[in-house]
Amino acid sequence: MTVYNINLGIGWASSGVEYAQAYRANILRHTNENAKFIFMDLILADNIAHLTQNMGFRHSEIIWLYQFFSDIPIHPTTMTVEEVLSGVVGTPEYSEKLSDRVVRYFYPETDSFVTCYFVRNSNQLVEHAEFVFRGNLLRKDYYSTKRYLSEFFVPKDGVAVCYNRTIYNSDGTTAYEILIENGEEVLFRFKNHVCYGRTEFIAYFLEQLQFTTEDIIILDRETDIGSIVFERAVRDGAKLGVVVHAEHFSDAIQTDDYLLWNNFYDYQFTNADKVDFFIVSTQAQKDVLAAQFAKYTPHNPKIIVLPVGSIDCLKMSDYRKPFSLMTASRLAGEKHVDWLVRGVALAHEVIPNLTFDIYGSGGEEGKIRETIEKYHAGEYIHLMGHCDLTDVYQQYEVYLTASTSEGFGLTLLEAIGSGLAMIGFDVPYGNQTFINNEENGYLIPLSKHRVEDVIAKSFSEEIIRLYHTNALSYMRNESYRLAEDFLTKNLVEKWKKLLVEEIAK
Template sequence: MTIYNINLGIGWASSGVEYAQAYRAGVFRKLNLSSKFIFTDMILADNIQHLTANIGFDDNQVIWLYNHFTDIKIAPTSVTVDDVLAYFGGEESHREKNGKVLRVFFFDQDKFVTCYLVDENKDLVQHAEYVFKGNLIRKDYFSYTRYCSEYFAPKDNVAVLYQRTFYNEDGTPVYDILMNQGKEEVYHFKDKIFYGKQAFVRAFMKSLNLNKSDLVILDRETGIGQVVFEEAQTAHLAVVVHAEHYSENATNEDYILWNNYYDYQFTNADKVDFFIVSTDRQNEVLQEQFAKYTQHQPKIVTIPVGSIDSLTDSSQGRKPFSLITASRLAKEKHIDWLVKAVIEAHK
């Protein structure tokens, strides 16, 4: 049995979805349950390991869609500047450094390499850009080895990305992504070709060899929902509702406007083994709405996102009738409701 948790991206300023996943990952570790957290976005600005480790995932819990078909492991960056320069011939003339950006120039040649360091005090490189005669021609991305290259061609004085290549540990290419300029990307392997990301994701899902002892938990579905739903039918499928799931202002006696991030999942609720919400109240509301507006009666369970083992008492006493809230200043967080509620409570 393996629990597969599917998400899109992750960053240094992650959302509540990623923190919920990180808490879940810790629970699964404590319970000795085999679990994988899958990220399907193209993440190249940073080594994905730095992002996932920062929030609390173990390396062996993480699957990144794009290196899944290679033998590259999730691991911290250990490639040095000298390692990078080995990919780029020429006699070095001098270096210029500004924070985490190191630029290396060469004698008698109109070319230079820009290395983007993990830390300005370390000699470790996350990615490098190669410029020849004023044109960006290639970017390489590193962890403990080179795992991806991007190739560019000049067009209208702009560097246009036309191909990505992903490698095995020994440096052999595994597949190319042909960008196709505004059309669907083409994923080219030696023995097969996939047209568009959905076909690529489908191949990934099939490679998991899911069975009824496995559980797929879908945290985000944008762009991949249909494929995940179809391929996860050989396992059990759960959908996590991370936010308010409908628009109250656009809902009446005859029609409900679901949150667009959950519309596909709710419309196809008969394909879902169970939905996960954070509170009993949301559970009650969602069950009532399914009964009123749809033909579905799915199983809905309440599992809080996180918890604390005990409350810590203040040695100086607590300020009565006060609270603290922490969230992004985003409209959907309804901080205005909290302010109004506190005002009413103080009355």
């Protein structure tokens, strides 16, 4: 049996879907079943091996669509500057450091230069390089242990336009080529096969995997690939599972006769008769989804409750910084971290020893920084960036979340597993799973009007209440008690049961 987990992309600041997959990888290792994690997007800014390794995946678990047809394995970059420049005629006369990760090497005699983009925290290992001749970008090369991909460019209206991508084998021969028109991949040319467009390419890739009735396909994201995956699973007889990672419908558009599914799940739900099982993270979501299938569709699919994350053990601590608050998430609009900043600033007026650390990165960082400055809170509210939080949570006393919807909430699980008291909105499904109101924290009612002044005041009041009622010790114990249900050993047994049942069908 092989469990194939299908996703699109991955980055340094990944979403909950990628974190859920990383947790699942750990669980499946404990079941001793073979697991592969497939990424379908073209990923060029970083070597995918670095991105997946950063999340905790093993290189042997990763299949990348674009590298699958090459014999070069997924591997961290080992290409040095000297190796890159050895392929260039002549010797660079001088270089210019453009940033910590970018250095440009100049060849005045040929009116050319090479720009090297280094692996993070390295000034010798090159992830990719750009080759410019007489002011025109000619080629970009991408490296792991070898050059595995090149992009070729021509100038058009003063802009470098990519017209070809070539993927290589370890001996330098061409594995296949991609022809590009107007930014679209229009043709994939192999030695004995041609695919017209990306859809055919993905279908050809899935065909090469040779699924069997002993295999299970788990679809984590379906955008632009759902129908291809469904068709191949049905054709090969593989079991097909779909993970529902977020709220699956629009509460604002629901009548007795009509329900608007989340567009990320509409295809899967519409074709639920072809799905062997759906996975949700909480019993509450299963109850809602099952009732909606019964009311709005002719389908009655199997829905399984399997938390997308687990903790190997409870993280205890002999010391926590007094009056310390934290949050951890992508710094995205839907996380509303700026609301938390305002709430903490108000609470700080009453409890001047409060500190608040914000972990994560993302597009809202500038807005959050401006909010911190607006409330003159820079001395006690800090942006900590993206980092490994394995041994960080237990240094704090309270976890705050202003997300208005969480399908599960992996950071919430990690927080209760480290004994933090919790404060967040009374919304499905993560907050209601990990915050027992008045027991291990406080749930704040969320008005549809979402007046920010009211929200900030609500957070400040609950922070103040928590400290003034001396509830911290009791809530810490309740968080630990709640977290015990999500220990890895318990989830491993649930996954074993699922895999056995599906293959036995």
